[in-house]
Amino acid sequence: MSDVAIFSESFQIPADTQGVELNILRKCIDKNLTYSAEKTVLMVHGATYSSGSLYDTPVQGASFMDHLATAGFDVYAVDIRGYGGSTRPIELQQPALANAPLGRTEVAVRDFTSAANFVLRTRNLEQLNVFGMSWGGTVAAVYAAKNGVKVRRLGLLAPQWLSNKPIPIDSGGALGAWRVVNMDAAKQHWLSSAPVAKRDGLIPVGAFESWAANSLRYESDESLRAQNSFKSGNGPIQDIRDYWIAGKPYYDPADIEVPLILIHGEWDIDVTIELAKEWFLQAKASPEKRWLEIGEATHMLLLEKNRMHAIDALIKFFE
Known part of the structure; x- marks a missing residue:
């Protein structure tokens, strides 16, 4: 990656609920440039980690967002309410079992819509490119299905789909408003996806530590942060x-x-290849669809050794 200076800013926009604000991270080469729809991207995170955690963790010197910005894109990533720098609902400060599960998909789609409307309005655009991974793939895909006229191209990484087998993120039992995520356990799950002989070197040096710090930075409970959890x-x-x-x-x-x-x-053991294939086959109305299978990669491939295969393909596709 070249030594191009990247402009970065983080700001808050109102959601469709009074008192709720959404955090948006933006990266580009020059904030004063006028970027076309082809060069504008809005991203949304998955079910557990914020957009900053997934998309702006530097790996060997550059994050996913950095690579897109260096390629000439105006890149935006939104945190759904309850994630990252967005408004943290009061339920997160109360006992987990005192409230219903927090952050349903319907709310996430509304928040993503608010972010998309903001980018389109402030950049004077009629369309933009959209990207989401895992649960964020559901959010981005629902938005594209409902607002196709506003979406130029859609990028998905391991989107959710129907499964007749347990999904690893669901450990079973009663669901309260929230759960505790431990980063050390997350790393064990991450590496368990790969064959034992291939685990060394899957995560580039320093990438996990940067990812963990990015994931924990917005947790307000100091005791949880001290336990590497949020x-x-x-x-x-x-x-x-x-x-x-x-x-x-x-x-x-x-x-x-x-x-x-x-x-x-x-x-990927979180969204298996069978699920991804079935989703792909169901997308029958897309005028142009592509599948890119990355060898020796897991659900977290954007932070792994083979990430550039995916990033380069996405850049070419959006362009």
Whole structure:
């Protein structure tokens, strides 16, 4: 990656709920440039980690957002309420079992819509490119299905789909508003996806430590941070139970009528290749669709040794 200076800013915009603000991270080469729809991207995170955690953790000197910015894109990443720098609902400060699962997909789609409307309005655009991974793939895909006229191209990394097997993120039992996520346990799960002989070197040196710090930075509970842990809402897990493992699609991929690319890692145990294939086959209305399978990669491939295969493909697809 070249030594190009990257402009970075983080700001708050109002959600559609009074008192709720959404954190948006922006990166580009020059904030004063006028970027076209082809060069504008809005991203949304998955069920557990914020956009800053997933998309702006530097790996060997540059994050996913850095690579896109260096390629000439105006890149935005939104945190759904309850994640990252967005408003933290009061339920996160109360006992988990005192409230229903926090952060349902319907709310996330509304928050993403607020972010998209903001970018389109302030940049004077009619369309933009959209990207999401895992649960964020559901959010981005639902937005594209409902707002196709505003979406130029859609990028998805391991989007959720129907499953007749347990989903690893759901450990079972009663669901309260939130759960505790431990970064050391997260690393063990991450590495367990790969064959034992291939685990060394999968995560570049320093990448996990940077990712952990980025994931923990917004946790307000100091004792949790000291345990390398943070709170994450259980709404996405409730939706897994209500939709994905219940055989009830949350939306129909056939309603997506924009060009799309699906990226997937061969060692992904969170969204298996069978699920990704079935989703891809259901997206029958897209005028141009591509599948990119990354060898020796897991669900977290954007932070792994083979990440550039996915990043380069996404850059070319959006361009």
